[in-house]
Amino acid sequence: MGFQQLVAVMPWTIILQIGNLLLTMWLFKKFLLKPVQKILQERQAQVDADLDAAQAARAEAEQSKKEYAASLDGAKEEAARLVRTATKTAQDHGEQIVLEAKQEAAAIRAKAAADIERDRKNAVNEIKGDISDMAVAIASKVVEKEISGKEHEKLIEEFIEKMGEAV
Amino acid sequence: MKLEVNGAPIYFEIPILGGIPITGSLVVTWGAMIVLTLVCAWLTHDMKVRGISKRQAVAETIYGLVYGLVRDNMGQKWMGYLPLVTALFGLSVSCSLASLLGLWSPTADVNTTLAWALVVFALITYHKIRGHGVGGYLKSYTEPIFLMTPFNILGEVFTPVSMAFRHFGNIVSGYVISMLIYAALIAANHALFGLLPGVVGEVLGNIPFLGIGIPALFSLYFDWFGSFIQAFIFCMLTMIFISTAED
Numbered sequence: 001m002g003f004q005q006l007v008a009v010m011p012w013t014i015i016l017q018i019g020n021l022l023l024t025m026w027l028f029k030k031f032l033l034k035p036v037q038k039i040l041q042e043r044q045a046q047v048d049a050d051l052d053a054a055q056a057a058r059a060e061a062e063q064s065k066k067e068y069a070a071s072l073d074g075a076k077e078e079a080a081r082l083v084r085t086a087t088k089t090a091q092d093h094g095e096q097i098v099l100e101a102k103q104e105a106a107a108i109r110a111k112a113a114a115d116i117e118r119d120r121k122n123a124v125n126e127i128k129g130d131i132s133d134m135a136v137a138i139a140s141k142v143v144e145k146e147i148s149g150k151e152h153e154k155l156i157e158e159f160i161e162k163m164g165e166a167v
Numbered sequence: 168m169k170l171e172v173n174g175a176p177i178y179f180e181i182p183i184l185g186g187i188p189i190t191g192s193l194v195v196t197w198g199a200m201i202v203l204t205l206v207c208a209w210l211t212h213d214m215k216v217r218g219i220s221k222r223q224a225v226a227e228t229i230y231g232l233v234y235g236l237v238r239d240n241m242g243q244k245w246m247g248y249l250p251l252v253t254a255l256f257g258l259s260v261s262c263s264l265a266s267l268l269g270l271w272s273p274t275a276d277v278n279t280t281l282a283w284a285l286v287v288f289a290l291i292t293y294h295k296i297r298g299h300g301v302g303g304y305l306k307s308y309t310e311p312i313f314l315m316t317p318f319n320i321l322g323e324v325f326t327p328v329s330m331a332f333r334h335f336g337n338i339v340s341g342y343v344i345s346m347l348i349y350a351a352l353i354a355a356n357h358a359l360f361g362l363l364p365g366v367v368g369e370v371l372g373n374i375p376f377l378g379i380g381i382p383a384l385f386s387l388y389f390d391w392f393g394s395f396i397q398a399f400i401f402c403m404l405t406m407i408f409i410s411t412a413e414d
């Protein structure tokens with residue numbers, strides 16, 4: 001086994017070492033760079049997919065939130081409308097009752113007035129009768145003379161009429 | 168004491184095409200390639216997208232470092248040079264560190280570094296021609312004035328030569344200095360324990376006690392630091408020369 005000189009140009013060594021360098025490039029590419037690149041790309045793709053999914057989920061959540069808010073607003077409006085309707089119905093009902101009560105009261109008052117009028121008339125007529133009898137009796141006593149009912153009745157009626165008006 | 172500093176060992180010659188000498192540089196480079204490939208294959212087998220192993224984390228870290236180096240020094244459109252830079256760095260470091268195992272360092276052979284530098288030179292020239300056209304490339308030798316042409320040609324030729332010799336010189340000087348230090352330590356050891364009387368001095372003087380530990384301290388600089396820094400410089404120059412060739 002010999003040695004080459006410390007500084008000597010060996011063409012074959014140069015050629016073979018160039019080949020070794022190119023071969024090493026290929027080996028590194030195949031066994032280190034490509035596999036790691038592949039994994040990094042896969043990881044990137046997964047991260048992208050996760051991000052997309054998260055974004056979609058957030059959009060969906062916001063959509064639901066909007067929907068809930070909208071339905072809540074609807075419910076509030078509905079409740080307000082119900083309260084309003086109920087209030088109005090109650091008011092109308094109350095007014096109706098008051099109106100009816102007033103009408104009834106008026107009717108009762110009118111009937112009472114009619115009854116009073118009728119009673120008064122009856123009483124007046126009754127008194128008229130009594131007074132005419134009494135007047136005839138008193139007159140017969142006073143003049144001592146029989147007075148024909150038929151002749152003087154007119155006179156008496158006039159008297160009573162005047163009295164009745166006074167009453 | 169005689170100290171011989173030789174180049175790469177020549178194991179045998181393949182007797183074709185006038186004889187192809189198979190040197191230590193080639194054999195150790197092949198060994199380094201096998202080791203690197205096995206390490207890469209081991210690091211990257213059975214990789215997962217989530218819940219990665221330490222092994223995979225190492226692979227991804229190495230990839231990130233090399234990727235960042237190429238992106239920062241060359242730019243995103245030059246990422247096709249990732250395999251070349253990775254191969255240069257990996258080969259350079261592993262070939263230089265082979266001396267730690269007592270093997271011949273292929274980077275202490277100028278033919279190895281010259282081979283790499285010639286590949287880089289071919290790429291530089293290719294990108295210069297692609298960027299400026301053949302006419303523009305040839306015309307660049309006559310700039311700024313025609314008189315400068317010989318110097319421009321020299322400057323162009325010395326790009327790969329200086330790259331090759333920088334790397335080779337640093338590693339080989341470390342190799343030579345390590346050898347000198349080791350030889351000196353053995354001699355000092357012999358002298359020191361030879362002071363002991365009789366057979367004891369003979370025996371102890373031949374056991375290189377001083378050769379333990381102290382060379383490791385020097386190897387810290389010449390092997391570890393030198394190997395990494397030279398690989399780094401070679402890769403940096405490769406990236407800068409290639410990426411500025413088209414401008």
